[in-house]
Amino acid sequence: MRVSASLSLAVLALTSFTAVSQTPAASKAQLATPQVSQVAQTPPMGWNSWNYFAGRVDDKGIRAAADQVVATGMKDAGYVYVNIDDTWEGERDANGVLHTNAKFPDMKALADYVHSKGLKIGIYSSPGSKTCGGYAGSLGHEEQDARMYAEWGIDYLKYDLCSFIGDVLEKQAPNDKAAQMRLMIAAYDKMNKALKATGRPIVFSFCQYGWDAVWEWGPSVGANLWRTTGDVTPEWDRIYAIVSQQAGLEAYAGPGHWNDPDMLEVGNGKLTLAENRTHFTMWAMLAAPLLAGNDLPNMKPEIKAILTNRDVIAIDQDSLGKQGARIYSDGEVEVWTRPLAGGAVAIAVVDAGDSRYSTHPFHLNLHKLGLTGKQTGKDLWTGKTVELTDNMPLELASHDVLLVRVDKPKGHVQ
Ligand code: GAL
DSSP states (O other): OOOSOOOOOSOOOOOOOOOOOOOOGGGGSOOOOOOOOSSOSSOOEEEESHHHHGGGOOHHHHHHHHHHHHHTSHHHHTOOEEEOOSSOEEEEOTTOOEEEOTTOSOHHHHHHHHHHTTOEEEEEEOSSSBOTTSOBOOTTOHHHHHHHHHHHTOOEEEEEOTTHIIIIIHHHSTTOHHHHHHHHHHHHHHHHHHHHHHOSOOEEEEESTTTTTHHHHGGGGTOSEEEOSSOOOSSHHHHHHHHHHHTTOGGGOBTTBEEEOOOOOTTSTTOOHHHHHHHHHHHHHTTOOEEEOSOGGGOOHHHHHHHTOHHHHHHHTOTTOOOOEEEEEETTEEEEEEEOGGGOEEEEEEEOSSOOOTTSOEEEOTGGGTBOSOEEEEETTTOOEEEEOTTEEEOOOTTOEEEEEESSOOBOOO
16 A cells, blocks of 8 residues: 555546746845855755653763664765754853763763764753753853864754743843844854854754744844744644745745754654655655654664655755745645756645645646646655646645655746
Protein backbone atom coordinates (compact mmCIF):
# COMPACT_ATOMS: atom_id res chain seq x y z
CA MET A 1 0.00 0.00 0.00
CA ARG A 2 1.20 3.48 -0.82
CA VAL A 3 2.18 5.48 2.18
CA SER A 4 2.27 8.85 0.46
CA ALA A 5 -0.56 11.15 -0.50
CA SER A 6 -3.08 9.48 -2.71
CA LEU A 7 -3.22 11.53 -5.85
CA SER A 8 -6.21 11.02 -8.07
CA LEU A 9 -5.36 11.85 -11.66
CA ALA A 10 -8.47 10.24 -13.07
CA VAL A 11 -10.63 13.23 -13.82
CA LEU A 12 -9.15 16.08 -15.81
CA ALA A 13 -11.69 18.85 -15.68
CA LEU A 14 -11.72 21.48 -18.37
CA THR A 15 -12.83 24.47 -16.34
CA SER A 16 -10.44 27.36 -16.55
CA PHE A 17 -9.99 29.99 -13.88
CA THR A 18 -9.07 33.65 -13.99
CA ALA A 19 -5.49 34.04 -12.85
CA VAL A 20 -5.33 35.73 -9.45
CA SER A 21 -1.94 37.00 -8.55
CA GLN A 22 -1.37 37.15 -4.81
CA THR A 23 1.76 39.06 -4.02
CA PRO A 24 3.01 38.01 -0.58
CA ALA A 25 2.77 40.95 1.80
CA ALA A 26 6.33 40.53 2.98
CA SER A 27 7.76 41.22 -0.47
CA LYS A 28 6.96 44.84 0.19
CA ALA A 29 8.54 44.74 3.61
CA GLN A 30 11.71 46.47 4.61
CA LEU A 31 14.70 44.18 4.63
CA ALA A 32 17.56 44.56 7.05
CA THR A 33 20.98 44.50 5.43
CA PRO A 34 22.48 41.11 6.21
CA GLN A 35 26.08 41.03 7.31
CA VAL A 36 28.34 39.12 5.00
CA SER A 37 28.29 35.56 6.20
CA GLN A 38 30.62 32.71 5.35
CA VAL A 39 28.33 30.21 7.00
CA ALA A 40 24.81 28.92 6.40
CA GLN A 41 24.78 29.68 2.69
CA THR A 42 22.05 27.05 2.62
CA PRO A 43 19.84 26.30 5.66
CA PRO A 44 21.92 24.45 8.31
CA MET A 45 21.31 20.71 8.49
CA GLY A 46 22.10 18.51 11.45
CA TRP A 47 20.75 17.08 14.68
CA ASN A 48 20.00 18.73 18.02
CA SER A 49 19.61 17.04 21.40
CA TRP A 50 16.63 18.96 22.77
CA ASN A 51 13.47 17.65 21.13
CA TYR A 52 13.97 14.08 22.21
CA PHE A 53 16.59 14.00 24.98
CA ALA A 54 16.06 17.42 26.61
CA GLY A 55 17.96 17.34 29.94
CA ARG A 56 19.11 13.74 29.40
CA VAL A 57 21.77 14.76 26.91
CA ASP A 58 25.36 13.86 27.80
CA ASP A 59 28.77 13.29 26.23
CA LYS A 60 27.96 9.66 25.43
CA GLY A 61 24.67 10.61 23.79
CA ILE A 62 26.33 13.24 21.61
CA ARG A 63 29.00 10.78 20.51
CA ALA A 64 26.27 8.22 19.73
CA ALA A 65 24.34 10.83 17.75
CA ALA A 66 27.46 11.69 15.75
CA ASP A 67 28.09 7.99 15.09
CA GLN A 68 24.50 7.56 13.94
CA VAL A 69 24.49 10.61 11.69
CA VAL A 70 27.30 8.85 9.82
CA ALA A 71 26.02 5.25 10.04
CA THR A 72 22.47 6.04 8.92
CA GLY A 73 23.60 7.90 5.82
CA MET A 74 22.32 11.20 7.19
CA LYS A 75 25.76 12.72 6.83
CA ASP A 76 25.87 11.71 3.18
CA ALA A 77 22.41 13.24 2.76
CA GLY A 78 23.73 16.59 4.03
CA TYR A 79 23.34 16.59 7.84
CA VAL A 80 26.45 18.21 9.29
CA TYR A 81 25.84 19.78 12.71
CA VAL A 82 25.54 17.81 15.94
CA ASN A 83 24.19 20.36 18.38
CA ILE A 84 24.18 20.19 22.16
CA ASP A 85 21.20 22.11 23.49
CA ASP A 86 20.57 23.22 27.06
CA THR A 87 21.85 21.45 30.23
CA TRP A 88 25.60 21.07 29.49
CA GLU A 89 26.60 24.02 31.69
CA GLY A 90 28.28 23.80 35.09
CA GLU A 91 29.46 26.66 37.35
CA ARG A 92 31.69 29.66 36.73
CA ASP A 93 34.98 29.76 38.62
CA ALA A 94 36.57 32.77 40.31
CA ASN A 95 37.88 33.99 36.96
CA GLY A 96 34.44 33.81 35.40
CA VAL A 97 35.34 30.77 33.31
CA LEU A 98 32.28 28.60 32.76
CA HIS A 99 32.89 24.91 33.34
CA THR A 100 30.87 22.05 31.94
CA ASN A 101 28.83 19.89 34.31
CA ALA A 102 29.50 16.23 35.06
CA LYS A 103 27.58 15.05 31.98
CA PHE A 104 30.24 16.64 29.75
CA PRO A 105 33.66 15.86 31.23
CA ASP A 106 35.71 17.30 28.35
CA MET A 107 34.06 19.52 25.76
CA LYS A 108 37.21 19.95 23.67
CA ALA A 109 37.63 16.19 23.41
CA LEU A 110 33.97 15.84 22.46
CA ALA A 111 34.30 18.51 19.77
CA ASP A 112 37.40 16.74 18.45
CA TYR A 113 35.45 13.47 18.31
CA VAL A 114 32.55 15.04 16.39
CA HIS A 115 35.01 16.73 14.01
CA SER A 116 36.85 13.44 13.48
CA LYS A 117 33.63 12.12 11.93
CA GLY A 118 33.65 14.93 9.38
CA LEU A 119 30.83 16.68 11.27
CA LYS A 120 30.52 20.01 13.08
CA ILE A 121 29.43 20.70 16.63
CA GLY A 122 27.00 23.21 18.10
CA ILE A 123 26.33 24.52 21.58
CA TYR A 124 23.68 26.55 23.42
CA SER A 125 23.57 29.55 25.74
CA SER A 126 21.46 32.53 26.80
CA PRO A 127 22.09 36.29 26.94
CA GLY A 128 20.58 36.12 30.45
CA SER A 129 22.23 34.86 33.63
CA LYS A 130 20.40 31.53 33.25
CA THR A 131 19.28 29.37 30.37
CA CYS A 132 15.69 28.22 30.04
CA GLY A 133 16.65 25.07 31.93
CA GLY A 134 18.11 27.14 34.79
CA TYR A 135 21.78 26.55 33.90
CA ALA A 136 24.43 29.28 33.66
CA GLY A 137 23.91 31.78 30.83
CA SER A 138 26.37 34.24 29.29
CA LEU A 139 25.24 37.56 30.81
CA GLY A 140 28.36 39.65 31.50
CA HIS A 141 30.63 36.91 30.12
CA GLU A 142 29.88 37.13 26.41
CA GLU A 143 33.45 37.64 25.13
CA GLN A 144 34.86 35.07 27.53
CA ASP A 145 32.28 32.47 26.51
CA ALA A 146 32.68 33.15 22.80
CA ARG A 147 36.46 32.72 23.11
CA MET A 148 35.95 29.47 24.97
CA TYR A 149 33.57 28.14 22.30
CA ALA A 150 36.16 28.98 19.65
CA GLU A 151 38.92 27.26 21.67
CA TRP A 152 36.78 24.16 21.99
CA GLY A 153 36.13 24.22 18.23
CA ILE A 154 32.44 25.04 18.37
CA ASP A 155 30.82 25.70 14.98
CA TYR A 156 27.29 26.79 15.91
CA LEU A 157 25.70 28.72 18.78
CA LYS A 158 21.99 28.74 19.63
CA TYR A 159 21.38 31.78 21.82
CA ASP A 160 18.12 31.58 23.76
CA LEU A 161 16.56 34.70 25.34
CA CYS A 162 15.21 32.98 28.49
CA SER A 163 16.19 34.72 31.73
CA PHE A 164 17.32 37.87 29.92
CA ILE A 165 13.63 38.77 30.09
CA GLY A 166 13.59 38.86 33.91
CA ASP A 167 17.27 39.69 34.45
CA VAL A 168 17.45 42.71 32.18
CA LEU A 169 14.32 43.61 30.22
CA GLU A 170 11.90 43.75 33.08
CA LYS A 171 14.43 45.26 35.50
CA GLN A 172 15.95 47.92 33.27
CA ALA A 173 12.90 48.93 31.28
CA PRO A 174 9.77 48.01 33.19
CA ASN A 175 6.61 48.93 31.31
CA ASP A 176 8.50 50.07 28.21
CA LYS A 177 8.27 47.40 25.55
CA ALA A 178 10.15 49.39 22.91
CA ALA A 179 13.08 49.98 25.28
CA GLN A 180 13.03 46.28 26.16
CA MET A 181 13.27 45.36 22.50
CA ARG A 182 16.26 47.68 22.03
CA LEU A 183 17.99 46.00 24.98
CA MET A 184 17.26 42.60 23.49
CA ILE A 185 18.69 43.58 20.11
CA ALA A 186 21.81 44.98 21.80
CA ALA A 187 22.29 41.70 23.71
CA TYR A 188 22.22 39.69 20.50
CA ASP A 189 24.59 42.14 18.84
CA LYS A 190 26.96 41.85 21.80
CA MET A 191 27.29 38.11 21.29
CA ASN A 192 27.46 38.62 17.53
CA LYS A 193 30.49 40.88 17.97
CA ALA A 194 32.05 38.50 20.49
CA LEU A 195 31.69 35.59 18.08
CA LYS A 196 33.07 37.60 15.16
CA ALA A 197 36.04 38.70 17.30
CA THR A 198 37.09 35.05 17.71
CA GLY A 199 37.75 34.82 13.98
CA ARG A 200 36.13 31.37 13.89
CA PRO A 201 33.17 30.91 11.53
CA ILE A 202 30.32 30.10 13.94
CA VAL A 203 26.69 29.84 12.85
CA PHE A 204 24.69 32.22 15.04
CA SER A 205 21.16 30.96 15.75
CA PHE A 206 18.76 33.36 17.47
CA CYS A 207 16.15 31.84 19.74
CA GLN A 208 13.88 34.61 21.00
CA TYR A 209 10.64 33.17 19.64
CA GLY A 210 10.24 35.76 16.86
CA TRP A 211 9.93 38.74 19.22
CA ASP A 212 9.91 42.20 17.69
CA ALA A 213 9.76 40.85 14.12
CA VAL A 214 13.30 39.49 14.41
CA TRP A 215 13.33 38.81 10.66
CA GLU A 216 13.51 42.59 10.13
CA TRP A 217 16.63 43.18 12.25
CA GLY A 218 18.24 39.78 12.96
CA PRO A 219 20.47 39.67 9.88
CA SER A 220 21.89 43.13 10.63
CA VAL A 221 23.21 41.87 13.99
CA GLY A 222 24.64 38.63 12.64
CA ALA A 223 21.74 36.19 12.74
CA ASN A 224 22.23 33.27 10.39
CA LEU A 225 18.86 31.96 11.48
CA TRP A 226 16.18 33.15 13.86
CA ARG A 227 13.26 31.37 15.44
CA THR A 228 10.02 32.82 14.17
CA THR A 229 7.69 31.33 16.79
CA GLY A 230 7.46 29.68 20.19
CA ASP A 231 8.48 26.05 20.61
CA VAL A 232 7.54 23.23 18.29
CA THR A 233 6.06 20.05 19.81
CA PRO A 234 5.54 16.67 18.16
CA GLU A 235 1.85 17.35 17.54
CA TRP A 236 0.13 18.02 14.25
CA ASP A 237 -1.82 21.06 15.49
CA ARG A 238 1.36 22.76 16.68
CA ILE A 239 3.29 21.93 13.53
CA TYR A 240 0.49 23.15 11.31
CA ALA A 241 0.10 26.35 13.37
CA ILE A 242 3.81 27.04 12.92
CA VAL A 243 3.59 26.43 9.17
CA SER A 244 0.69 28.91 8.94
CA GLN A 245 2.72 31.50 10.84
CA GLN A 246 5.48 31.41 8.22
CA ALA A 247 3.26 32.67 5.41
CA GLY A 248 4.47 36.13 4.43
CA LEU A 249 7.97 35.78 5.89
CA GLU A 250 9.50 34.52 2.64
CA ALA A 251 10.99 37.90 1.71
CA TYR A 252 13.33 37.80 4.70
CA ALA A 253 15.16 34.54 4.03
CA GLY A 254 18.19 34.07 1.82
CA PRO A 255 21.71 32.64 1.78
CA GLY A 256 23.33 33.22 5.18
CA HIS A 257 20.10 34.29 6.91
CA TRP A 258 17.06 32.04 7.35
CA ASN A 259 13.69 32.00 9.06
CA ASP A 260 13.70 29.16 11.62
CA PRO A 261 10.30 27.61 12.35
CA ASP A 262 12.12 25.51 15.01
CA MET A 263 13.78 22.11 14.89
CA LEU A 264 12.31 18.96 13.40
CA GLU A 265 10.03 16.64 15.34
CA VAL A 266 10.14 13.98 12.60
CA GLY A 267 10.07 10.60 14.35
CA ASN A 268 8.98 12.05 17.69
CA GLY A 269 5.77 11.70 19.67
CA LYS A 270 2.76 10.21 17.98
CA LEU A 271 3.02 11.91 14.62
CA THR A 272 1.65 9.68 11.86
CA LEU A 273 3.76 8.92 8.82
CA ALA A 274 1.71 11.41 6.81
CA GLU A 275 2.28 14.08 9.46
CA ASN A 276 6.01 13.37 9.56
CA ARG A 277 6.14 13.61 5.78
CA THR A 278 4.17 16.86 5.68
CA HIS A 279 6.29 18.36 8.47
CA PHE A 280 9.50 17.55 6.59
CA THR A 281 8.05 18.71 3.26
CA MET A 282 6.98 22.05 4.64
CA TRP A 283 10.31 22.69 6.36
CA ALA A 284 11.93 22.10 2.96
CA MET A 285 9.45 24.42 1.24
CA LEU A 286 10.22 27.05 3.89
CA ALA A 287 14.00 26.82 3.37
CA ALA A 288 14.09 26.02 7.08
CA PRO A 289 17.09 24.64 8.95
CA LEU A 290 16.74 20.86 9.00
CA LEU A 291 17.80 19.92 12.52
CA ALA A 292 16.53 16.46 13.30
CA GLY A 293 15.68 15.96 16.96
CA ASN A 294 14.83 12.29 17.20
CA ASP A 295 16.40 9.28 18.95
CA LEU A 296 18.89 8.37 16.25
CA PRO A 297 20.13 5.04 17.67
CA ASN A 298 16.50 3.82 17.63
CA MET A 299 15.32 5.44 14.40
CA LYS A 300 12.74 3.43 12.46
CA PRO A 301 13.47 2.78 8.75
CA GLU A 302 10.42 4.76 7.60
CA ILE A 303 11.61 7.77 9.61
CA LYS A 304 15.10 7.44 8.19
CA ALA A 305 13.54 7.32 4.71
CA ILE A 306 11.79 10.64 5.36
CA LEU A 307 14.83 12.36 6.87
CA THR A 308 17.12 11.20 4.07
CA ASN A 309 14.84 11.78 1.08
CA ARG A 310 17.40 13.43 -1.20
CA ASP A 311 14.83 15.00 -3.49
CA VAL A 312 13.10 16.75 -0.61
CA ILE A 313 16.42 17.80 0.92
CA ALA A 314 17.39 19.27 -2.46
CA ILE A 315 14.31 21.53 -2.24
CA ASP A 316 15.41 22.73 1.20
CA GLN A 317 19.01 23.23 0.12
CA ASP A 318 18.25 24.78 -3.26
CA SER A 319 21.02 27.21 -4.20
CA LEU A 320 18.65 30.03 -5.12
CA GLY A 321 17.79 30.25 -1.42
CA LYS A 322 14.25 31.55 -1.96
CA GLN A 323 11.77 30.52 0.69
CA GLY A 324 8.42 29.14 -0.50
CA ALA A 325 5.17 31.06 -0.17
CA ARG A 326 1.56 30.12 0.46
CA ILE A 327 -0.19 31.03 -2.75
CA TYR A 328 -3.73 30.10 -1.83
CA SER A 329 -5.85 27.96 0.40
CA ASP A 330 -9.25 26.39 0.00
CA GLY A 331 -10.65 25.57 3.40
CA GLU A 332 -8.16 23.25 5.04
CA VAL A 333 -6.17 22.58 1.87
CA GLU A 334 -3.22 24.88 1.21
CA VAL A 335 -1.04 25.30 -1.86
CA TRP A 336 2.53 26.52 -1.50
CA THR A 337 5.16 27.04 -4.17
CA ARG A 338 8.90 27.52 -3.94
CA PRO A 339 10.95 28.91 -6.84
CA LEU A 340 14.12 26.89 -7.40
CA ALA A 341 17.41 27.45 -9.19
CA GLY A 342 17.31 27.11 -12.97
CA GLY A 343 13.67 28.18 -13.23
CA ALA A 344 12.27 25.05 -11.57
CA VAL A 345 9.46 25.12 -9.02
CA ALA A 346 8.31 22.97 -6.13
CA ILE A 347 4.58 22.74 -5.47
CA ALA A 348 3.23 21.45 -2.16
CA VAL A 349 -0.45 20.76 -1.54
CA VAL A 350 -1.21 20.11 2.13
CA ASP A 351 -4.44 18.67 3.46
CA ALA A 352 -4.57 20.04 6.97
CA GLY A 353 -8.05 18.69 7.52
CA ASP A 354 -9.64 15.27 7.37
CA SER A 355 -12.83 15.62 5.45
CA ARG A 356 -12.19 15.96 1.69
CA TYR A 357 -13.16 12.84 -0.21
CA SER A 358 -13.64 11.93 -3.89
CA THR A 359 -17.24 13.13 -3.65
CA HIS A 360 -16.02 16.73 -3.31
CA PRO A 361 -12.28 16.67 -3.83
CA PHE A 362 -9.99 19.66 -3.76
CA HIS A 363 -9.24 20.97 -7.26
CA LEU A 364 -5.79 22.31 -8.03
CA ASN A 365 -5.88 25.75 -9.63
CA LEU A 366 -2.71 26.04 -11.70
CA HIS A 367 -3.58 29.57 -12.86
CA LYS A 368 -3.30 30.82 -9.31
CA LEU A 369 0.24 29.44 -9.26
CA GLY A 370 1.03 31.29 -12.48
CA LEU A 371 1.18 28.06 -14.46
CA THR A 372 -0.37 27.56 -17.86
CA GLY A 373 -1.33 24.21 -19.29
CA LYS A 374 -0.22 20.72 -18.39
CA GLN A 375 2.87 20.49 -16.18
CA THR A 376 5.07 17.44 -15.98
CA GLY A 377 6.96 16.89 -12.74
CA LYS A 378 8.19 14.41 -10.18
CA ASP A 379 6.22 13.40 -7.09
CA LEU A 380 9.06 13.60 -4.58
CA TRP A 381 7.50 11.13 -2.14
CA THR A 382 6.75 8.35 -4.66
CA GLY A 383 9.55 9.17 -7.11
CA LYS A 384 7.05 8.89 -9.97
CA THR A 385 6.46 11.23 -12.88
CA VAL A 386 3.16 13.07 -12.54
CA GLU A 387 1.19 15.40 -14.72
CA LEU A 388 -0.59 18.36 -13.23
CA THR A 389 -3.48 19.88 -15.10
CA ASP A 390 -5.61 22.84 -14.30
CA ASN A 391 -8.56 22.13 -12.01
CA MET A 392 -7.52 18.54 -11.53
CA PRO A 393 -9.06 16.87 -8.48
CA LEU A 394 -6.60 15.90 -5.78
CA GLU A 395 -7.59 13.54 -3.07
CA LEU A 396 -5.12 13.71 -0.22
CA ALA A 397 -5.18 11.68 2.95
CA SER A 398 -5.70 13.61 6.15
CA HIS A 399 -2.60 15.67 7.11
CA ASP A 400 -0.79 14.37 4.05
CA VAL A 401 0.95 16.27 1.32
CA LEU A 402 1.62 16.14 -2.39
CA LEU A 403 5.06 17.49 -3.24
CA VAL A 404 5.90 17.89 -6.91
CA ARG A 405 9.03 19.33 -8.50
CA VAL A 406 8.55 20.76 -11.97
CA ASP A 407 11.89 21.42 -13.62
CA LYS A 408 10.50 23.17 -16.67
CA PRO A 409 7.31 24.89 -15.63
CA LYS A 410 5.14 26.50 -18.26
CA GLY A 411 3.83 29.92 -17.39
CA HIS A 412 5.06 32.55 -15.00
CA VAL A 413 5.58 30.93 -11.63
CA GLN A 414 4.52 32.85 -8.52
C1 GAL B 1 13.59 26.85 24.80
C2 GAL B 1 13.93 26.65 23.35
C3 GAL B 1 14.07 25.17 23.10
C4 GAL B 1 15.16 24.62 24.00
C5 GAL B 1 14.88 24.95 25.45
C6 GAL B 1 16.04 24.55 26.36
O1 GAL B 1 13.47 28.22 25.07
O2 GAL B 1 12.94 27.21 22.55
O3 GAL B 1 14.36 24.93 21.73
O4 GAL B 1 16.40 25.16 23.60
O5 GAL B 1 14.64 26.32 25.62
O6 GAL B 1 15.84 24.89 27.68
